[in-house]
Amino acid sequence: MAPQPHTVRWGIMATGWIAEMFVKDLLTNPAARHVQDVAHKLVAVASSTSKDSAASFLTKVKAPEGVTTYGSYAELVADPDVDIVYVATPHSHHFQNTMLALEAGKNVLCEKAFTVTAAQAKKLVETARSKKLFLMEAVWTRYFPLAYCTIASPNKKKEAPKTVAAINKYATGADEMTNIILQFPKHKSMGIAMTCLRIPTDTDGHNSSGPAIKIQGPLGEIQVMGPAFKPLQYRVIKKDSAGKVEIVDCPIPQDRERDWGHGMFWEADECARCLRDGKKESSTLPWEESIVIMEIMEEALKQGGVDYPELITTDVYDAKSPLNTGKR
Template sequence: SPTIAALRDLGSPRLSPSPIKPQTPPLKAFLPRAFLPDTPELIVEMASGAPHTLKWGIMATGWIAEAFCKDLLTDPACRDVHDVRHEIVAVSSSSSVDRAASFVKKIDGPASAKLYGSYAELVADADVDIVYVATPHSHHFQNAMLALQAGKSVLCEKSLTVNASQAKRLVEVARAKNLFFMEAVWTRFFPLSIKVRELIASGEIGTVYRTLADLSFNESNDKDDGTVTFADSHRMVNKDLAGGALLDLGIYALTWVFQTLYHLQPEKDKEPPKVLAAMNHYRTGADESTGIICQFPGHKSMGIATTSLLVGTAPDGNDSAPAIRIQGSKGEIQVSDPAFRPTQFKVIKKGREGKVDVVDCPIPKDPKRDWGHGMFWEADECARCLRDGKKQSDTLPWSESIVIMETMEAALRQGGVKYPDLITSDIYDAKSPLNTGSR
């Protein structure tokens, strides 16, 4: 495994004792061996200039779908990816075909994309290889199940579901139908995240005993009266849409806790955490601020994940404080804000009199589209898994999504947040208003 010293020989990411101007790195320097083909057939496919094409059906047309689809439309070569590519073949809106058409126009999508005014039509399209579920998390269980029951592989936005029983049901169906299924926690697939995990695994900062992670946004009103800028009907604070800081923002803080303290443990030694949580409620009943302690007794490690809608991780909005601190016996890694889309980390070794190694990991852009958000890496993972016949990703396996969902469910229970029965049920209903668009 690479060490900080070895990074200097890679040419990228750039490394210096102080912050430097970001440069676009050759991503091969970041990619672990598991991301590269190891069979002659796949190597020939890449050498012949015939990348594997994954055909996407897009379920919903909100802002997260817009960012994801614009990433799908970028040239993979801009991120030094040559073995897979993506094609948007269909887009659906639960409200109207016109809305789907407006969405395709907004993202400068292909004129060939088929437009649907219902999710049922999308999942019935034989040209769709995989469905991207981009609806609110209140709808994820019913929407993802609709696609799985239709025989489609699924990439479902985070948080995967509203509770653990729903997540388990989705995994059961994906396994029974032999389909690929993954939670869209895009941060996991960043070259930066991969590199941080590699450094931890190599022992660069010794045994990791604690991770502190936060994702918070200061949405407080100027009146400073304890209210936020969102209307009460907004998905961020609306309990009917599983609103609240935890499921929308806190999952990113938990992502860093789990990928540093849980994911890297040997499979036989993995243990779900003991969870202690506290929440402050907004006037809608959703959580406005949440703190979670995850204790892993067998490893003597602890993660502290926090999230809030009233204060920000970095008060000046300019990385004045690290979003994540990964603390080991020989030093620590500090990851820049925001936790969901960091572009820099620092390695601070014990006893080095303040010397700091800084690694910049900028997100490449397609110059023709002037776009690059970072969601394309999770899409590339989907393409490689489907190409290779894998049903789940090693980077975010089903079991880990379930354990994280169990952790969030425990926090919600301890914090006294209860969502409506319609969105917490684990009974699939193709005619549910969550599938038909009447809710």
């Protein structure tokens, strides 16, 4: 008889857009993506708005019977049936919400951006370490098979870059368009990242404007086709290839029965494997890297002159913060 998969019991904090995408993926059959060793069970959902919102969410995702609904995040993290909490609130809330879960003894997968400041990210990591809990930033594309082929190099010591950034702001002061140059002096390499709320990288949705990501080196170029947040194809153009382009498609497997497959299940599988193996952090996205990402973000915001209020930048945990109690 085949060994039983290791099943992880999930509690979902918040009922917005990304929570819906993630939970629909959690509910897909792992066999549809050829995964046999781990499985996922949705046990509870919490909305800071009301228990009714949590119930409507379950209807939207076509959840099976028996999932508990809560009208507060505090109740969710106290649920003994929950192994891991998925924090799907706005990033302004991540520090307080993740601390709420960690303080209650729960493992956490926290949406990106991980936090608002690097100090907050460090505090989350310190708390997870001292409480011997699993903690991971939900950089879902890191776990795409495509990323394994092209970008991620697990276990390799990465160099923290120097950062130069410029930001255009709305009249409200919110960051609208950001360009960042990253310099890796030891590796003699550089990266340029551009993002904008109003201008898409893939103008017509058919990659007519070229690749969303280019990785260039002396031996050639890898092009990752858009959209950058959910790439499904990459191309390899070797130096002296005489115009030959190797095209590799990496489609996201669909669960035909649920008519769904967004690609977030791979990060959930990683969490389940880490919990099964007693790992507290993912080797594909170690804590140190999430902290470096936040240091870069913080530096870019500083150089771009973006200021956030104390309520969301504080690294002092407060279970009764409005970010935890849902007072709007």
